[in-house]
Amino acid sequence: MDSGLPADDHTHTQFSWDAAFGDMEGSCRRAVDVGLPAVAFTEHLDFTVWNAPTGGWNWDEGIRGTYDDAVGPGGHGHFRGAPLDVDAYHAEIARCRDLFPELTIRSGVEVSEVHWHAEDVQAVLSRGFDRVVGxxxxLDDLRVPGEVLLVDHAEDQRQPLDLFEAYLRQVEDMVASDAPFEVLGHVDFPLRHWPATAGPSPWGRVEEQTRHVLGLLAASGRVLEVNTSIPLDLRVVHWWHEAGGAAVSFGSDAHEPDRVGRRFREVSRAVAAAGFAVSGDPTAFWGRR
Ligand SMILES: [Zn+2]
Ligand SMILES: [Zn+2]
Structure with a gap:
């Protein structure tokens, strides 16, 4: 039975360092239950080392990684998410494909700042992944030249709009590079923490900058992700269509089974109205209508 829903091409399971409640088998079951034709498990692949606040970072929430407590200026250590166990991951993908033959299951990675780590990334990708989200x-740590902070931790260094513009500049650098990724993930990432006191969603104030990034993305032949966690503002999908974007992917960014396919019914309807549609293969990215 065809639900008309698109594939969920951005989810995390227990193989991601920040997904303590991840469960690949449970996510497959959820995908089948909600009628998704396909799911991709795009686990975090991180080579970027972040400054994290002294005393560690969210350890009690099941974050896995290494934290070196050699404190630098401003009182911080350096954090890196645990590496992806590629062998165990592929074994679990194979097991789930046997368990759920009716579901198309794709492997994948979500790579942070892929343009900074092209060589390291290429070595992992050579082991075979269907989807690569960049x-x-x-963002730059304004206290420590040459070092970076997680976007969530940059909020006490920058005003909300400045932070968002700096984020889009970094996205532009990544998109303008020939780094190995196919899909641009969550272009609206900083808006997950947009403070109510900063006024309504700022897209109108960054339209020109965003259209420029989308133009580069379209010219590169890559795909824009409609991340449903906020979800992505429809204006951006319209700008993507106007920029000549060939395809969109849909991603829940689920870190636990219950979130797989979240908001896909209403978001996919809205994206259809913006000019994109299922192509011949219901498990593929949506193309231009
Ligand atoms: Zn992400
Ligand atoms: Zn993600």
């Missing part, structure tokens, strides 16, 4: 998760 995402920006960090």
């Amino acid at each position: 995402s920006v998760h960090t």
Whole structure:
């Protein structure tokens, strides 16, 4: 039975360092239950080392990684998410494909700042992944030249609009590079923490900058992700269509099974109205109508 829903091409399971409640088998079951034709498990692949506040970072929430407490200026250590166990991951993908033959299951990675780590990334990609999402998760640490902070931790260094503009500049650098990724992940990432006191969603104030990034993305032949966690503002999908963007992917960014396919019914309807539609293969990215 065809639900008309698109594939969920951005989810995390227990193989991601920040997904303590991840469960690949449970996510497959959820995908089948909600009628998704396909799911991709795009686990975090991180080579960027972040400054994190002294005393560690969210350890009690099941974050896995290394934290070196050699405190630098401003009182911080350096954090890196635990590496992806590629062998165990592929074994679990194979097991789930056997368990859920009716579901198309794709492998994948979500790579942070892929343009900074092309060689390291290429070595991992050579082991075979169906989907590669490129995402920006960090910004320059204004206290420590040459070092970076997670976007969430940059909020006490920058005003909300400045932070968003700096984020889009970093996205532009990544998109303008020939780094190995196919899909631009969550272009609206900083808006997950947009403070109510900063007024309504700022897209109108960054339209020109965003259209420029989308033009570069379209020219590169890559795909824009409609991340449903906020979800992505429809204006951006219209700008993507006007920029000549060939395809969109849909991603819940689920870190636990219950979030797989979240908001896909209403968001996919809205994206259809903006000019994109399922192509011949219901498990593929949506193309221009
Ligand atoms: Zn991300
Ligand atoms: Zn993600």
